[in-house]
Structure formats: structure tokens, C-alpha cells
Amino acid sequence: MQNRNIASTFAKGLAVLGAFDGSAPVLSLAEIARRSSLDRAVARRLVLTLVDQGFVQSDGARGYRLTPRVLRFAGGYLGGRQVGRLVQPVLDRHAARVGAPISMAVLDGHDVLLLAQSTLQNSVVTFGFTLGSTLPLLHTSLGRMLLAMRPSEIAAELLATAPLQGRTPEALTDRRLIRAEVDQARSAGLCIARAQLEAGITGYAVPTGPEAVIGLSRAQGLGHDAQDDQAAIKALQLCAAELIQTGAV
Amino acid sequence: MQNRNIASTFAKGLAVLGAFDGSAPVLSLAEIARRSSLDRAVARRLVLTLVDQGFVQSDGARGYRLTPRVLRFAGGYLGGRQVGRLVQPVLDRHAARVGAPISMAVLDGHDVLLLAQSTLQNSVVTFGFTLGSTLPLLHTSLGRMLLAMRPSEIAAELLATAPLQGRTPEALTDRRLIRAEVDQARSAGLCIARAQLEAGITGYAVPTGPEAVIGLSRAQGLGHDAQDDQAAIKALQLCAAELIQTGAV
DNA sequence: TGCAGATTGTGCGTATATCGCACATATGTG
DNA sequence: CACATATGTGCGATATACGCACAATCTGCA
Structure with missing residues (x-):
């Protein structure tokens, strides 16, 4: 044809x-x-x-x-990029320090695709999200940060077409407001999203290289605690700097 | 055709x-x-x-x-089996207790295929192996345990055809000796492999369900410390019991 | 620089593998 | 028990994949 x-x-x-x-x-x-x-x-x-x-x-x-055999494809990707050797230990170390699991993600189609995830015993927020699973683009800090990193035409296209999948009363439903959040993420170099996907959960994200972002989530205490925000962002930025040094992804 | x-x-x-x-x-x-x-x-x-x-x-x-998109296939498998929600937290918790990363694996073709891996900050043995990567069947505790769990015809077939990939002087090169190890693993319900893949590293494995095994590796101290063996096996058995309870995999 | 060996891009005739309809059977639902 | 939905499969027509063959390009070595 x-x-x-x-x-x-x-x-x-x-x-x-x-x-x-x-x-x-x-x-x-x-x-x-x-x-x-x-x-x-x-x-x-x-x-x-x-x-x-x-x-x-x-x-x-x-x-x-x-069957588990499909994991071989993932192994081909992860092995080729040396994710297990270069990325995972860094995520784990910083996750332990900050006390929350850190995820790495890229943009894939209309979704945030999780590339790696540090695990952490006793983590309060038990994700349930694993490698290869996807998250909404417009209602996560990871997704908005990824949008902010794309050229503006592509970001605009995605902003207009990606599905609205917010699941909380506070979730933004006006694409223009989401665009404003993305713009802010672009100029700040980081993104904070409160209660867009899960009630009471705040997500933080920063870039790590031109394609990938890392992020973490934590339960939002009573009132926005600026110190918590500061600590989370600082931890992510340190982690991102180290990841960029390794050159992976 | x-x-x-x-x-x-x-x-x-x-x-x-x-x-x-x-x-x-x-x-x-x-x-x-x-x-x-x-x-x-x-x-x-x-x-x-x-x-x-x-x-x-x-x-x-x-x-x-x-591209990372191939990870979606892995996500389809892991999400369907709820590995992230059911398996990973258990692995993480026990890994933290025993002080060594725990891996879950299945048999796939002639290889041990890693399904999940607990991560652990400050782990001495930095694997570098990730989800979807493969290990030799005949020279790992995981592989020998998996062989022991198969029907004897299939195990014999695999024992005869799987490649010999030992990488240490101590690695067994006689398939009959490996068969003896597999037989012992079958009757004991656990497998210990010393210095077969990496010098100075001992691997431990126990079954968790009919298809899967879990295992861990640790550096071998001077002389075989029976207490270390005991502790590792005990931890794995506790972990396996809990995993079987969840019913996943 | 020039030559040899290896790698890559691609056009095209032909054989055939794929399509998708259609009918028969099986399953399960109220 | 009847209706709706799911499954198994045969088959003719044709789109499609095959794989050779030639040209262009790259790579390394003398």
C-alpha cells in the first residue's frame, strides 16, 4: 500500500x-x-x-x-544505556538521603514514561508505578516539566491534544492554566504540582539532560511548607547534576 | 510458508x-x-x-x-501482574533487613531472566544487572534453582544444551557436576553457588512459587561462614513465604 | 592518494503470504 | 431457551514481502 x-x-x-x-x-x-x-x-x-x-x-x-520474555526488550534498552550501572545507584543514594523515592521519566507520545525508579523501604507513598508504566502528561510535575523542555510548537501541540486526566478537585481542567504552569516550569527550571493526580500529594520535577526528568512525590502536610519544597527541589537538583555528570540517558 | x-x-x-x-x-x-x-x-x-x-x-x-518506548511492553507485563505494587515492596523490605539486594527471576529459554530487583543504598555488591537482563543458567544459584524446579526431562535437556558461562577458576565445567548441584538444590529447596560467576561472590536462591525464584549475592569472607549462609537463606525464605502469600507472579 | 573490502540504499519482477469476508461452532447471559 | 458475543477456520484475490542485483558510499591500509 x-x-x-x-x-x-x-x-x-x-x-x-x-x-x-x-x-x-x-x-x-x-x-x-x-x-x-x-x-x-x-x-x-x-x-x-x-x-x-x-x-x-x-x-x-x-x-x-x-510472558516475562517481553522484558528482554526492556533489558536491551536498559543494558545498552547502562541504566542499571550508572543511573540506578545515583537515584537510590539521593532517595535515601531525601527520604522519598525518585523516578526518572521521559516523554513518550502523550504520556510520561517511567524509565527508572529508586525504591526505598518504608516509603510512605507507595507508588505502585514501575518501570515502563505511564503517567498523565498534563497532571504531573514530571509531565509538565517534560513539556517545558520541548520546543514550543511541539509543547503547544501536546498541550492541545494530550488527554486531561486529573483526578482531584484541585486538578486544572483549563488547558490555558496548564500552559501557564508549563511556562513557569520552563523559566524556573523546575516544576511543582500540588494535588493534581492524588489528593494531598505534591510532585516535584527537575530536568536531567535534554530528554529526561527526575521527580519525587510526597504527602502534603497542613499548609504548604516552603521548607519541604526547598528540600525536595534541592535534593532533585543535586541528583540531576550527578546524573548529568555520568552522561547516561 | x-x-x-x-x-x-x-x-x-x-x-x-x-x-x-x-x-x-x-x-x-x-x-x-x-x-x-x-x-x-x-x-x-x-x-x-x-x-x-x-x-x-x-x-x-x-x-x-x-527508544524508551520499548519499555511499554515491560510496563504491560509488570502492570498486569502488579509487580510494582505487590512484589517490589516485599523485596525492598527484606533486602533492607538482610543488607543485600534481592532479585526475582524466572527461566526464559537458556537464561535466567531478572523480573524485579530490590535496590539498596550502600550495597557493597553493585550488580549492574537490571530488570530484563539475563544471567547464565548453569553458573548462578538462581539458574540452578530454576533448573531444579523444572520437570526432570526439561531440566536434563537444558542442562545438556545451555551454554557453559562460568567466569571463575572455581566455576564447574563438567555438566555432571552441575547436575549434582541441581539435584541437591531440588532436595534441599534452596541453592548456594560459590564463586561461579564472580570471584569471591556467593549466590543464594530459593523458590517463590512454581515459576520464580528469588536470590541474593554477597561477598564471601575468609572461609565459609556458615552463619552468613544461614542468615541469607533464612531471609530469602521469609521473603519467599511472604511473596507466595501475595499470590503475585 | 588510490585501491580493496565492507556497508548501505533501493528498484523491481515474482511468488506467496496476508487479508478479511463468511460460515459454523462454541460460550455465556438474562 | 433464545440472543448476543466470542472463537475457529477455509479460501480466493491481491497487496505485499522477498531477495537478487546494481550503484553509491564509507573505511582502512599500503
């Missing part, structure tokens, strides 16, 4: 693989076909191919689920 | 994606074609498809590298 340099069957297969987005652990053929906008027969053959290759397993009946 | 229910183009595309295995961050077309055993022209079209879909980016010249 379109371009002789694009293998459409492969593209469709990737869409099938992408249908397993984590929102449901097990999918039926009909569900897969719907999510990937493919003919059922086509989706079926592609799923069977994935089963044959060991990336998906059938539960005997009409359920299909990813 | 073979089976009308298998889309060969998609299978080839997956082979191309798998060519990015983390051993080199950036690959040329010729290298990709070689690794995936495909005709150069075919590999090229498949890579261009990956670029079109945003999973690979070209560095302008003749270099191709994965």
Missing part, C-alpha cells in the same frame, strides 16, 4: 503487542482485535505468532497474557 | 527487535541482519518499520538504537 519500506504486518503485530498495556493482565482475542483496531482473524494470527515466539501464552481457554 | 496461522513477517520483526540485546547500544543494519539471520533488505525494511512506529531511532547516519 503506502510505503514499500514499511512492513505493515510487523506494524500490526506491534499494535497487538501494545494492546497488552497492563490495564488488564489477560486479554481475549476479541478484546485484542478491538484495542488494536484489527480484523479479528488478523489479530488472531498475530497473537498466535506471539505465542509461537514465546512472548504471549494462552491460558488454555480464551485468555492470552504476556 | 509453514503455518497459515503464523505471520512470518511479524516473527522476523520480533527477531530484529531482539537483536538489540543490550550488548551494544547502537547497531548498524548489517549487524542487525547478521544477528537476526535475515536478508539485509528485509532487515532494513523491518528496522524502518520500527523507526516509523517509534521503537527505534536512527542517529542520522548508519546507527540505530532502541
Whole structure:
């Protein structure tokens, strides 16, 4: 059809693989076909191919689920960038110091995509978000910071098209107000978002390189404590400086 | 060709994606074609498809590298299994108690595939291994434990065919001796491997469910300290018991 | 500088793998 | 029990992927 340099069957297969987005652990053929906008027969053959290759397993009946083998792709990315060796220890060390988990993320499509996440025992805010999971672009400090780092045309385009996914009464629903927040993040070089995604949670983000940001969340005490903000931002900036030094990502 | 229910183009595309295995961050077309055993022209079209879909980016010249978007597949798996919410906190808590990072792994092909890894500030042994990376099956405690958990025909098959990748003078090179270690692991329900992969490092592993194992590594002091072994195994068993309770993986 | 070997870009005829409809069967829902 | 929805699969038509072949480009070495 379109371009002789694009293998459409492969593209469709990737869409099938992408249908397993984590929102449901097990999918039926009909569900897969719907999510990937493919003919059922086509989706079926592609799923069977994935089963044959060991990336998906059938539960005997009409359920299909990813196998751990899909993690190899992530391993290819993370290993190539040496994330485990260079980035993770830095995140862990600063997370321990500041007392909150630190995440690294990039922009991917209309989402914030988590690249790495320091873990921390006894962390009050138990994320539940892991590597490869996504967060809303417009209602997180990470997302707004990422927007601020893009060229203005691209940022404007994303601001206009990304879905509004705020989940709190305080969440901004006017894209112009979000734009103002993004502009402020751009000039300040950091972003603070209060209660946009989870009630009582404040998110902080700073850039680390041209593509990536790091951030942390913490429970908002009674009244905005400027000292808390200061400490969180300072910790992130130190961490970012160290990450930039390593040159990874 | 073979089976009308298998889309060969998609299978080839997956082979191309798998060519990015983390051993080199950036690959040329010729290298990709070689690794995936495909005709150069075919590999090229498949890579261009990956670029079109945003999973690979070209560095302008003749270099191709994965984009973070491939992590979405990992996110689909991890999110579906709720690894971030159910598994990670348990690993972190026990790792902090025992003072060493704990990894969870499954068997995938001829490799140990890392599913999750607790991080720990100030850990002496800095792994460098991350989620999705692989370890040798025959020369790690994790791998031998996984072998011990498989039906004997499958274990025998893997024992005979998996590559010998020991990297120390003490590493076993006789498959029969490794088989004896696996047999012992099966009857004991745990596995200890000394200096098989890294000199001076001892690995410990115990099962957690029918498919997965958890393990940790620590530097071997002078002389085998039975108390250290005891402590490591005990910690892993407690951790495994808790993981089995959660029902994840 | 110049040559040899390797890598890359791509056009094109042909064989065939893929598409997607359509029908039959299975499942499950009120 | 009937209706709605999901699944398995055969098949003809055709879009599509294959892979050779040639040209352009790059890389290293003498």
C-alpha cells in the first residue's frame, strides 16, 4: 500500500503487542482485535505468532497474557544505556538521603514514561508505578516539566491534544492554566504540582539532560511548607547534576 | 510458508527487535541482519518499520538504537501482574533487613531472566544487572534453582544444551557436576553457588512459587561462614513465604 | 592518494503470504 | 431457551514481502 519500506504486518503485530498495556493482565482475542483496531482473524494470527515466539501464552481457554520474555526488550534498552550501572545507584543514594523515592521519566507520545525508579523501604507513598508504566502528561510535575523542555510548537501541540486526566478537585481542567504552569516550569527550571493526580500529594520535577526528568512525590502536610519544597527541589537538583555528570540517558 | 496461522513477517520483526540485546547500544543494519539471520533488505525494511512506529531511532547516519518506548511492553507485563505494587515492596523490605539486594527471576529459554530487583543504598555488591537482563543458567544459584524446579526431562535437556558461562577458576565445567548441584538444590529447596560467576561472590536462591525464584549475592569472607549462609537463606525464605502469600507472579 | 573490502540504499519482477469476508461452532447471559 | 458475543477456520484475490542485483558510499591500509 503506502510505503514499500514499511512492513505493515510487523506494524500490526506491534499494535497487538501494545494492546497488552497492563490495564488488564489477560486479554481475549476479541478484546485484542478491538484495542488494536484489527480484523479479528488478523489479530488472531498475530497473537498466535506471539505465542509461537514465546512472548504471549494462552491460558488454555480464551485468555492470552504476556510472558516475562517481553522484558528482554526492556533489558536491551536498559543494558545498552547502562541504566542499571550508572543511573540506578545515583537515584537510590539521593532517595535515601531525601527520604522519598525518585523516578526518572521521559516523554513518550502523550504520556510520561517511567524509565527508572529508586525504591526505598518504608516509603510512605507507595507508588505502585514501575518501570515502563505511564503517567498523565498534563497532571504531573514530571509531565509538565517534560513539556517545558520541548520546543514550543511541539509543547503547544501536546498541550492541545494530550488527554486531561486529573483526578482531584484541585486538578486544572483549563488547558490555558496548564500552559501557564508549563511556562513557569520552563523559566524556573523546575516544576511543582500540588494535588493534581492524588489528593494531598505534591510532585516535584527537575530536568536531567535534554530528554529526561527526575521527580519525587510526597504527602502534603497542613499548609504548604516552603521548607519541604526547598528540600525536595534541592535534593532533585543535586541528583540531576550527578546524573548529568555520568552522561547516561 | 509453514503455518497459515503464523505471520512470518511479524516473527522476523520480533527477531530484529531482539537483536538489540543490550550488548551494544547502537547497531548498524548489517549487524542487525547478521544477528537476526535475515536478508539485509528485509532487515532494513523491518528496522524502518520500527523507526516509523517509534521503537527505534536512527542517529542520522548508519546507527540505530532502541527508544524508551520499548519499555511499554515491560510496563504491560509488570502492570498486569502488579509487580510494582505487590512484589517490589516485599523485596525492598527484606533486602533492607538482610543488607543485600534481592532479585526475582524466572527461566526464559537458556537464561535466567531478572523480573524485579530490590535496590539498596550502600550495597557493597553493585550488580549492574537490571530488570530484563539475563544471567547464565548453569553458573548462578538462581539458574540452578530454576533448573531444579523444572520437570526432570526439561531440566536434563537444558542442562545438556545451555551454554557453559562460568567466569571463575572455581566455576564447574563438567555438566555432571552441575547436575549434582541441581539435584541437591531440588532436595534441599534452596541453592548456594560459590564463586561461579564472580570471584569471591556467593549466590543464594530459593523458590517463590512454581515459576520464580528469588536470590541474593554477597561477598564471601575468609572461609565459609556458615552463619552468613544461614542468615541469607533464612531471609530469602521469609521473603519467599511472604511473596507466595501475595499470590503475585 | 588510490585501491580493496565492507556497508548501505533501493528498484523491481515474482511468488506467496496476508487479508478479511463468511460460515459454523462454541460460550455465556438474562 | 433464545440472543448476543466470542472463537475457529477455509479460501480466493491481491497487496505485499522477498531477495537478487546494481550503484553509491564509507573505511582502512599500503
